Amino acid sequence: MGKLSNAWLEQLPFKNVSEISSVSGGDINDSYSIVADDKEYFMKVQPNRGKQFFEHEVEGINKLNQRCLTPQIITYGEINGDGYLIQNWLDLSPIGDQNKLGKLLANVHKDIGPNYGLDHNFDLGKIPKNNHWQDNWSSFFINQRLSSLIQMAMDKGLINSNEIDKFNNVIDSFKFDMKNHDSAPSLLHGDLWSGNFSFVEGEPILIDPDVFYGDREFDIGVSTVFGGFNSDFYESYNQSFPLDEGWQRRIKYYQLYYLTAHLVMFGQMYLPSVNSILDQF
Template sequence: MSGAFYKSVEAKVSSATSRSFPIVNRTSLHGGCINKAERLESDDRSYFMKRNNESFLIHFEEEQVALDELSGAGAIRVPRPICSGIADNQSYLVLEFISLGQPTETSWELLGQQLAQLHHSVLPNFGWHRDNTVGTTKQINNVSDDWISFFRNRRLLHQMDLAQKNGFKLKNGPQLLESLSSFFDGYSPSPSRLHGDLWSGNVGFDTSGAPFVFDPCCYYGDRETDLALSEFFGGFHPKFYAAYNEAYPLDQGYVKRKILYNLYHCLNHFNLFGSPYDSRSQLMTNQLLKFV
């Protein structure tokens, strides 16, 4: 990147923090498969910055708002957003830099307890006041007082339609959508404050072992969706689930619904990355219909 880009970031950070921030060192970091990431350092502090092309600014602004939403619950730590903007045809987001450490079993227990506390924070309706993205796929959050219709229309149907446009038609998809209510017999979820993309790659632990989460696609929905995704890709210690369940016990129907909730993410992964998520989505659908 050009010197003009970093000068613009220096000025924006300095203005946002009311302290001069002359960059004296930059270190490239792993930023995932979407963004480029760097550690920016001055003589007395450092920040984490990720950047992308100019059109990506809306995603960074969404992330800022979602981090503030999670932080507002006072339950679990997130990197503090500093600023975002555009410079030299690049968009960027600057966050608090948190040095990484190694988790202990106690660290995982604390994460489970804090997630349960986050999920106790509720609103009257499902959804959120704005749409956002899961990966780079639009996530529709128009509010609703009916979780089943919300998940059917804003989540599964949306991903099924995108998948069909991308060349994959889910067999028996309409049958599954018509049968959703059977997965909620005797269970009425509350609109909990959610991370929305809780896989192990979006969880970290600082040098003291304390947990934090990042890259949210926040909305208000069934708390089981966060737990389900944490299981889908693995990487969470059993102590995490034990601590969560002790603090906020899960309904016995979760063992079936977690497959339903992860179908949303599996379809999204097909829409982002293609095979083998099409065949995996079909297997999950077939499994779900056996419960009906």
């Protein structure tokens, strides 16, 4: 989006915006530090996507902050068709006690929902999410997560017929494994890579959620894909909310999901990682 104009900034719900500078904040939004009415804030802007782009994130933070530390939502809205979200400014550090982080995630996962899914879909992201409620995790994950990704990868010419056959083997294996797994619909962060946790004054905090209710092994599996979570995290989580026997095997399904999502979003560079898991089935 580039530099925000004075006319744009004047429409924010502040009396005076005195400073603004770009900051790192992921690859989805434009992110800024702003000083307004003598206070510093963090602001995300999503060009041309409107206020509704941030409604899912706001709902996610509001759900998570009942169970753990999250950023504080100041306000969100729309200016000239651009969505914006303003949060309190936090001095974040990637370094902290991962024992605390494990306990924090366990506490989030102890929020058990009525079924698998969420009250609404999220259609405005790079990968649309069908969150229609299901009473069966196997059906939800296959039909509303993995299969749509496989179709997107096919449509983009990123996978061939041999890989599609391997995905079908994975789906068959997943259905079998879920018959012997006692699943429950936990509140999930939904995008639990290391860039989405941090520490504030030594306390762990979760940011940028993509929440829904699902099997908690989904978050655990995603957390293992790109690293950043250490053994203290997993040991503390398991002490607080023990995972069922066989979880180390089952999280491969969620590693595959996450890597396939990256294949769809970022291209062929992720295909070897996808195939390395496909070849295990």
